Amino acid sequence: MDDTQFIIELLNDPLWLQYIGDRGIYSEADARRYIEQSLQHFDTHKYGLWAVQPHFGEPLGLCGLINRGVFSCPDLGFAFLPKARGKGIAAKAVSEVIRRARDQFHFPYLTAVCDPDNQRSITLLRNNGFNRYGRYFFPKSQQSTCFYWLNLI
Numbered sequence: 001m002d003d004t005q006f007i008i009e010l011l012n013d014p015l016w017l018q019y020i021g022d023r024g025i026y027s028e029a030d031a032r033r034y035i036e037q038s039l040q041h042f043d044t045h046k047y048g049l050w051a052v053q054p055h056f057g058e059p060l061g062l063c064g065l066i067n068r069g070v071f072s073c074p075d076l077g078f079a080f081l082p083k084a085r086g087k088g089i090a091a092k093a094v095s096e097v098i099r100r101a102r103d104q105f106h107f108p109y110l111t112a113v114c115d116p117d118n119q120r121s122i123t124l125l126r127n128n129g130f131n132r133y134g135r136y137f138f139p140k141s142q143q144s145t146c147f148y149w150l151n152l153i
Contacts, residue, residue, distance in 0.1 A: 003051065004031035006059045009081065016079055019115040041067065047105060049077055052084070052093045060084035063093035065101060065110070074101065076112040076130075076150075078121075085120075094128050102152040112148040122146065 010016060011025040011034070025034050041048040049064035061080030068075050076097060080090050101107045112130055114121045122132075130148040 001032055001035060003035065003059055004028045006051075007031040007034055010059075010062065010079060013079075013081060015082075015118075019118045019121070020079060045074075047074060047100075050097075052080070052089060060089060061093065063090070063097050065097060065105075071111045073107050073109055073111060074105075076101075076110050076125075078124075090124055091127065094124060098128060098150065098152070108151070108153050110150045110152065112150070113145040114148065116146050 005028075008025055008028070008031050011023050011031075023034065025031055038048055045065075045067045047065040047067075049062040049066065051059040052061045052063050053059045061078065061084050063078040064076075065074035066077045076094065078090060078094060078097075084090070098110065101110055110130075112125050113136055114125060116122075116135075125148050128150070130150045133147050133149045136145050136147040
């Protein structure tokens with residue numbers, strides 16, 4: 001619960017809003033609710049989004065595995081504050097999450113979804129071995145996203 005300000009800042013970053021969408025996190029109470037839902041996800045699935053931070057420093061982003069309830073495996077998710085972008089932090093975090101997915105959780109593959117205009121995230125996915133498999137429309141959404149797949153076996 002000490003990360004409420006970080007969650008508010010990250011989830012209201014212009015690129016988060018543009019490429020991921022408005023999650024309605026505007027206050028500390030909203031951020032606490034978001035963190036509680038994240039902790040429930042960990043309790044249920046034993047994985048989730050981890051805070052990415054340098055050795056005991058302040059969090060710079062989130063990266064991890066999400067059970068979206070629509071795929072037969074977890075989905076890779078990530079987002080970073082502006083001060084962390086362009087420094088290789090996301091690449092290291094994504095690589096570590098992929099390693100955990102394979103070695104710790106023994107998933108045969110991972111998925112990822114990405115806004116078709118988010119070139120930086122698409123490049124990050126491709127650089128980590130993900131291949132595009134077309135488009136996906138989330139239930140209750142009118143937006144199409146690009147669907148990516150990574151075989152871990």
